[in-house]
Amino acid sequence: MSKLTKNQKVSGAKVEPGKQYKLAEACSLVKETTYTKFDASVDVAVRLGVDPRKANQMVRGVVTLPNGTGKKVRVLVLCTPDKEAEAKEAGADYVGLDDYVEKIKGGWTDVDVIVCTPTVMAKVGALGRVLGPRGLMPNPKTGTVTMDLAAAVKDIKAGKIDFKVDKQGIICTSVGKVSFTAEQLTQNAGEFLNTVVKLKPQSLKGTYIKSIFISSTMGPGIAIDAKAFGAAESE
Numbered sequence: 001m002s003k004l005t006k007n008q009k010v011s012g013a014k015v016e017p018g019k020q021y022k023l024a025e026a027c028s029l030v031k032e033t034t035y036t037k038f039d040a041s042v043d044v045a046v047r048l049g050v051d052p053r054k055a056n057q058m059v060r061g062v063v064t065l066p067n068g069t070g071k072k073v074r075v076l077v078l079c080t081p082d083k084e085a086e087a088k089e090a091g092a093d094y095v096g097l098d099d100y101v102e103k104i105k106g107g108w109t110d111v112d113v114i115v116c117t118p119t120v121m122a123k124v125g126a127l128g129r130v131l132g133p134r135g136l137m138p139n140p141k142t143g144t145v146t147m148d149l150a151a152a153v154k155d156i157k158a159g160k161i162d163f164k165v166d167k168q169g170i171i172c173t174s175v176g177k178v179s180f181t182a183e184q185l186t187q188n189a190g191e192f193l194n195t196v197v198k199l200k201p202q203s204l205k206g207t208y209i210k211s212i213f214i215s216s217t218m219g220p221g222i223a224i225d226a227k228a229f230g231a232a233e234s235e
Contacts, residue, residue, distance in 0.1 A: 014029065014032055014033050014220075015029065015033060015220050015221075015222055019223065020223045020224060020225040020226070021222055021223065021224055021225065022224075022225055022228070023186055023189060023190060023193075023224055023225075023228065024182065024183075024186045026214050026222045026223075026224045027042075027182045027183075027185040027186045027189060027214065028182040029222055030042055030178070030185065030214050030215065030216050030219065030222055031178055031182060031185075031216075033216065033219045033220055033222070034178045034216040034217075034219050035218070035219070036178075036216070036217060036218055036219075038217075039070070039177045039178060039179045040177065040178045040216040040217035040218065040219065041070075041071075041174045041176075041177060041178075041216065041217050042174065042175055042176045042177060042178060042180070042185055042189075042214065042215070042216050043172055043173065043174050043175070043214070043215055043216075043217075044172070044173060044175050044189050044192060044193070044212065044213070044214050044224075045170055045171070045172040045212070045213045045214075045215075045221075046170065046171045046172075046193070046196055046209060046211075046212050047169060047170050047209075047210045047211045047212075048165055048169045048170070048171065048196075048208060048209060048210065049169070049204065049206050049207040049208055049209070049210050050165060050169055050201060050204055050208070051169070052165050052166065052167055052168075052169055053167075054203075056201055056202075056203045057201045057203060057204060058164070058165065058201075059164065059165040059171065059196070059199050059200075059201065060141065060142075060162070060163070060164035060165070060199075061162070061163060061164075061195055061196070061198075061199050062141075062142050062143060062160060062161065062162045062163075062195075063160070063161060063163070063191055063192050063195040064155060064158060064159050064160040064161075064191075065159035065160075065161065065175060065176070065187075065188040065191060065192065066159070066184075066187045066188060066191055067159065067176060067180060067184040067187060067188050068158060068159035068176075069159050069161065069174055069175075069176060069177075070176050070177035070179065070180060071112075071174070071177075073112045073113060073156055073157060074093045074094070074110070074111045074112045074113070075091070075092045075093050075094070075111065075112065075113050075114075075115060075153055075156055075157065076092070076093065076094040076095075076100060076111040076113070076114045076115070077092040077094070077095045077096075077114075077115045077116065077149055077153065078096070078097050078100060078101070078114065078115070078116040078117075078120055078123075078124055078138075079095070079096075079097060079116060079117045079119075079120060079149060080097065080117065080119060080120065081097075083117060083147075083149055084096070086149050086150050087115075087149045087150070087153060089150065090149060090150040090151075090152075090153035090154050090157075091153055091154065091157050092115070092149075092153050093111070094111065097120060097123065098123075101123050101124070101126075101127065104127050104130055104131065105127065105130065107130070109130065109131070109134050109136060111136070113136070113144065113156050114131065114136050114137070114138050114144065115138060115144045115145075115146070115149060115152045115153060115156070116138045116144070116145055117145070117146070117147055117149065118140075118145055118146075118147065121138075121145065124137075124138060139162075142162040143155065143160070143162075144162075159188075161173060161174075163192075163196075171196060173192060175188040175189045175192055175214075176188050176189075178216050189214065193212065193229045194229070196209070196229075197209070197229050209226045209229055210226070211223065211226055212224040212225075212226050212229065
């Protein structure tokens with residue numbers, strides 16, 4: 001195990017071992033424990049008591065963060081020519097179809113989100129091997145396969161994100177930047193966590209939310225009191 005740097009020791013010392021902080025306290029502390037010279041991301045990791053291998057325990061959803069993500073989200077819209085103007089006016093960074101399909105087949109994935117219309121899914125579906133592993137495959141459940149391209153693009157630019165539990169039963173997502181105020185981080189993290197709570201599988205027996213941690217890039221993990229977000233035994 002590598003040795004801790006001076007900055008890591010200083011920031012880590014501000015976090016009380018074994019303590020579970022209230023969300024607002026943790027969001028204030030995450031700003032105090034950040035020492036990077038750049039505007040670090042703030043991430044929340046939630047460990048769930050689900051078995052992702054079971055289809056009825058897969059947790060996946062979307063949430064619009066009240067204060068945005070703080071990141072410039074690059075959006076590609078794949079659509080027919082009659083929908084291109086709508087996508088461009090809504091703020092999409094890239095708009096087209098056949099040219100981008102060929103670029104993606106060649107390995108190009110320099111975007112954050114891909115939106116498409118149902119009418120072009122036959123062509124987009126063929127890109128599954130490239131887009132799937134990168135989490136870029138459009139999906140009706142996350143609102144990225146839709147005829148209302150303008151609404152989809154605007155929502156994404158405003159802070160809409162999608163998330164899903166990984167093979168280890170963990171959901172991790174960014175909820176802002178350390179340049180955000182503690183209140184903005186609290187609002188964003190709270191919206192995300194409340195959304196996760198609402199997605200609790202009905203088939204689950206036992207504890208749903210096992211632990212919650214918040215941290216900045218390279219900063220220490222800060223435990224959040226999970227009881228405030230339904231970390232209780234199911235009946």
